[in-house]
Amino acid sequence: MRKFVSDSARRNFILQRSFQHLRQLLQRPLAASQSRSLSSTPVLDFPSSMASSNPSASPVTLDTVNPKVLKCEYAVRGEIVTLAQRLQEELQDKPGSHSFDEILYCNIGNPQSLGQQPITFFREVLALCDHPGILDRSETQGLFSADAVERAWQILDQIPGRATGAYSHSQGVKGLRDAIAAGIEARDGFPADSNDIFLTDGASPAVHMMMQLLIRNENDGIFCPIPQYPLYSASIALHGGTLVPYYLNEATGWGLEISELKKQLDAAKSKGITVRALVVINPGNPTGQVLAEENQRDILEFCKKEGLVLLADEVYQENIYVPEKSFHSFKKVSRSMGYGEQDISLVSFQSVSKGYYGECGKRGGYMEVTGFHADIREQIYKMASVNLCSNISGQILASLVMSPPKVGDESYESYCAEKEGILSSLARRAKALEDAFNNLEGVSCNKAEGAMYLFPRIHLSQKAIKAAEAVNTSPDAFYCRRLLNATGIVVVPGSGFGQVPGTWHFRCTILPQEDKIPAIISRLTDFHKGFMDEFRG
Amino acid sequence: MRKFVSDSARRNFILQRSFQHLRQLLQRPLAASQSRSLSSTPVLDFPSSMASSNPSASPVTLDTVNPKVLKCEYAVRGEIVTLAQRLQEELQDKPGSHSFDEILYCNIGNPQSLGQQPITFFREVLALCDHPGILDRSETQGLFSADAVERAWQILDQIPGRATGAYSHSQGVKGLRDAIAAGIEARDGFPADSNDIFLTDGASPAVHMMMQLLIRNENDGIFCPIPQYPLYSASIALHGGTLVPYYLNEATGWGLEISELKKQLDAAKSKGITVRALVVINPGNPTGQVLAEENQRDILEFCKKEGLVLLADEVYQENIYVPEKSFHSFKKVSRSMGYGEQDISLVSFQSVSKGYYGECGKRGGYMEVTGFHADIREQIYKMASVNLCSNISGQILASLVMSPPKVGDESYESYCAEKEGILSSLARRAKALEDAFNNLEGVSCNKAEGAMYLFPRIHLSQKAIKAAEAVNTSPDAFYCRRLLNATGIVVVPGSGFGQVPGTWHFRCTILPQEDKIPAIISRLTDFHKGFMDEFRG
Incomplete structure (x- = not known):
């Protein structure tokens, strides 16, 4: 379990830095004296314990917060996404400030953020249930499908x-x-x-x-x-x-x-x-x-x-x-x-x-x-x-x-068309990206039989690994950060998911819209070639 | 802190009963032998601890569940509500089976469940955001207020x-x-x-x-x-x-x-x-x-x-x-x-x-x-x-x-009328119920200056307290259960909220619609008189 050990070491390092920083901040003394007052209300009564009441400078600091919270990590919205958000702001403030013009969020299974349209029937029913006052109005017949109206009444x-x-x-x-x-x-x-x-x-x-x-x-x-x-x-x-x-x-x-x-x-x-x-x-x-x-x-x-x-x-x-x-x-x-x-x-x-x-x-x-x-x-x-x-x-x-629309319902055909359109497109995107990854030097990628992700393995050179260590990061995170900075593509390092120690991966969703896939593949391929050349051992 | 002690005693009693019950159930033996297999993947590696791997009959029982979960209590949806749901089912299955014809849920701050209508403008905006496809349609102008359409676009x-x-x-x-x-x-x-x-x-x-x-x-x-x-x-x-x-x-x-x-x-x-x-x-x-x-x-x-x-x-x-x-x-x-x-x-x-x-x-x-x-x-x-x-x-x-509608917006006047209608009605209901509680023998009730509740104190006789103890319940829960069984009115015993030991209360929302308040007061008053007479010391 080298991975967890190294993670823990890194965390301790970060914590130590944070503590030093905090200790330099705000050392406000805590008032100690409290006047005792008499009252008839009962006071806390339970077995005494060993903990001492230990006032600190600020009510909550990294050394008084619940350590389980500190231990928790969630890479899907972690450092890499914070960096992506910063780049996005830079692009908004200074268009042309980077070699790409948009951030492509392939870090998270969030289809509609990348342009996938919702299923019309579902949204019709939700809107009608939100505002049932319009169910009886004649204009509603022209705006909503008959089975959506019927389903809203049923619900x-x-x-x-x-x-x-x-x-x-x-x-x-x-x-x-x-x-x-x-x-x-x-x-x-x-x-x-x-x-x-x-x-x-x-x-x-x-x-x-x-x-x-x-x-x-x-x-x-x-x-x-x-x-x-x-x-x-x-x-x-x-x-x-x-x-x-x-x-x-x-x-x-x-x-x-x-x-x-x-x-x-x-x-x-x-x-x-x-x-x-x-x-x-x-x-x-x-x-x-x-x-x-x-x-x-x-x-x-x-x-x-x-x-x-x-x-x-x-x-x-x-x-x-x-x-x-x-x-x-x-x-x-x-x-x-x-x-x-x-x-x-x-x-x-x-x-x-x-x-x-x-x-x-x-x-x-x-x-x-x-x-x-x-x-x-x-x-x-x-x-x-x-x-x-x-x-x-x-x-x-x-x-x-x-319980989606059924054969004979007014929405059935359009519902099926929307559903099949999305699923068949996802299948094509999965295949295109899988092939692209497998065409990269030193990368192997299993088939996406299902879900929304590919998890390619990248074989990194000792030189790349050393370069990552030099900036105190894991090799896969190093690769992903470089990829983001060069292309605007956001993927999540394998270390956020766990992997066999000594192997390196990243997770990439298959969710960008189909017309964007060729450009993604091309940018990714160019970046990867450059990266491999730079760190050739 | 007598209250917490007695609660704890009661819980232990209940737990002991549950454990006995469970021990009589299902004593399936756990298979023990596992063949060790060779593999190259790393195994769990961290400091050894004192806990023993203690297989139990079923994966999860009351003695292997997280004890913090057992300790947690939430009276607002507790026993009294379970009883109310049972009575409601009985009323549905056998109309006339009780002396009341509906359950009045005064246990929880859930205004719309008791007939309060949502603010129209809010629901219009929600519906439009759920189904933005209709924002541009001509029929929408007839169904939704202009400022709701505008706000939906803004959002x-x-x-x-x-x-x-x-x-x-x-x-x-x-x-x-x-x-x-x-x-x-x-x-x-x-x-x-x-x-x-x-x-x-x-x-x-x-x-x-x-x-x-x-x-x-x-x-x-x-x-x-x-x-x-x-x-x-x-x-x-x-x-x-x-x-x-x-x-x-x-x-x-x-x-x-x-x-x-x-x-x-x-x-x-x-x-x-x-x-x-x-x-x-x-x-x-x-x-x-x-x-x-x-x-x-x-x-x-x-x-x-x-x-x-x-x-x-x-x-x-x-x-x-x-x-x-x-x-x-x-x-x-x-x-x-x-x-x-x-x-x-x-x-x-x-x-x-x-x-x-x-x-x-x-x-x-x-x-x-x-x-x-x-x-x-x-x-x-x-x-x-x-x-x-x-x-x-x-x-x-x-x-x-x-950020509700503002002066000049199309919805402003109807929005204000809806808002004021609800708040002034709540104020009248609060006052009516407060007066009614204060008119009951042995009951005193502070003013509801705000929120959605009254928390009257009930002075119970020793005879009532003994009767409660005899059925292994707290005196306020005993009162509330009796009230529910007699009138269909659901209130929550004060012990669910905490109270000075030896005092008894219940929480009653002010949320039933205004036309129901006189009947509630009348049923409550009749019940209370009967209860006080029955347990007069």
Whole structure:
């Protein structure tokens, strides 16, 4: 685990610098004397502890902040994005100040920020639910499709008092959960229960909720793929647990091997770690692979045998780009194996941010929670209720995504055309970028079977590695920063996702609009040639 | 702190029962043997710890769940609401099965669930931003006000690529934060900076974020009013800190006294607690008082002197019902005292859920963060970025709430009429319910100067207290359950908010529509008479 060690060393270095800086600042004395007053109200009464009340110069400094927050990292919006934002401001203030005229954000799965258009039917329904006053007006017939109007009425009738501005049930509006459960049944061919659905503001809060439920302290481990989407490492750090890595096999197309799981589980156990759950991201982020059903069966069997909760990140379930692969939910595979509620604790995460809809800004999503005791489900419900409910527009959109227009609906054909247009274009972009990466010297790139990313490996020379070390950065971050400065293309260093020590990668989304792809490839290729030449050993 | 002790005893009792129940369930053996496999991937490498890998029958049980989750309580959606939902189902299945024909939810500040209508202008703008395709259509002119169309264009122009379906900057769309900062300046007469604004999915996630930042362990304390809104106790419990109570003085209209703060601070210090922040809810929840400016100055001085972060819950800033009081933000008061960034760390929470707008389901809100070092602000930004951003509709609504229609705008007059209609009606309802409570035997109720709640004190007989103990519940919960079963009115026991030990209260919203208030008062009065007679000592 050299990677984590070096990260930690770098962080300590940064922290030490920050502390020195802070200590030079503001050393205000704290007033100490407090007059004791008599009162009849009770005072805090609990066992005394060892901590001393230690007043510091400022209420919150880097040495008094929650260290779990310091430990948390989220590369997708990290340093590289801060640099990109600065370059963008420079371009706005001084057009022509750089050799490129726009920043191309390939750092994050944010399709609509790069020009992808929303699905018209979904937006029609959302607008009508936001302003139901127009549903009965004659002008509305000319502006909205008939099935959008009908669907809006259906949805409003499912919301008590038609109040889209009211808090809903903490799990989400019952009628919308019914629609989602029906959508899951149609997808899987196995029953789904709306009582198992928890609607959330995107998948991220759902993941946090499960981490909060499971992690008691640093001896609780969560199995995560390496490379992983850094929400997982960030959430585990914030909740004070330990990330237990299992490495995907790059040589077999980011294969998930049970032998690796067993090896890592044993290693964790020998360190005193109780591994509580296994995170699987399928289709993979940042790795883009789609699991074979056979592999999923092995994973389920492993979780059952080892008593692990399976946390299945299935937010890219609609993003499949190769004919030989298809998406199978872990719930479907488990039920097809005969596993029921008693056999496997399974949480499936879904989001409106991905798929062909890409509605990241709406913050909608859900988790389907199966195989937990009623007592534990009550705890999950309680956690959901502390935040009252997720946003209703996001809830509505989550239900639409799981129950889109059907044959015969007025919008059906245009909906299908929009959906297929987006997905086929994404497939072409994935292929074009994959080919381009594989054409670069010293770069190898697995196929993007699904999701929205490529994760090419770059073989860097010792000279490049030394140059990176000289500026106190990791070699992949060094490469990505150089790429950004030279081309305006923003990608995320592999070190933000984890990688086998000594290997270097970056994550690049397939999301720029299709007409931009040739220019991206050309700029990237030129940059890469120059970089390789500069650091030829 | 008798209240917390008895709560804890009750919880332990419940837990013991649950554990017994669970132990009788499912004792599946865990497979133990794992074949070790050879592989070249690195294994988990960190200092060994004392924890043992302790397989349990099921992956998650009440004795393996995070104990902080078990400790967390949220009465506003607790047992009483579960009972109410059951009664509602019974009424639906068997009309006439109870002596009332509907459940009146007075447990939660959820205005639109009880029939309050949203502000038309806000909903027009939201609908247009959801479906911008109709902005240019001629039919739209007939359906939407001209200033709503104009505002929608303005907002879309502030969003990069007009993409309301894209993740925004992690703090929220810059242009919307500008509008909010301008609204704060107009409100306070002091500068506000859009870089200090963090848009959030309602105020609750913002509160969690600050708790996560501040709380390191159980020796970190957060000052909270008692009674308090249980989001605070829940969040402190989830983050593993200690709630340090300060009692509001019921006899002086829920006065916040500096002498009480000093006393409780000393008590906490003597127990080894480092108090990090002071929560003030103004206008008060559940207590409805509005702080005087003089009092706010004293609080700010106290925080400055003691080095406490001031967490100012100002979500009810528009809900003021008495002419002699007005809302002053802590930011304004601090700046009027000459306190700047160096003097006080202040976080102000605002939400679209309250005020005259009451848009709970939209999950919009923001926090204004001032007086923190750049290093700490970076940490807050990082925490925000892990969840990517808050929902864009909520962001738009938060900007609208802080920059509503102005004189001369087409919607101005109808907007004012809607706003004044709601606020004046709320004031009348508050007064009617307050008078009604004060007319009940053994009940005293302070004025609702602001917010959305009354928190009457009920003097219960020893006979009633004994009857409650006999069914293993607190006397106020006993009263509330009886009230619900007899009348369908849902209120929340004072023990969910905290109260001086030996006193009993409940929280009742002022939100049922005005035409229902006489019936509520009549049913409540009848019930109360019967209850008092039944338990006359």
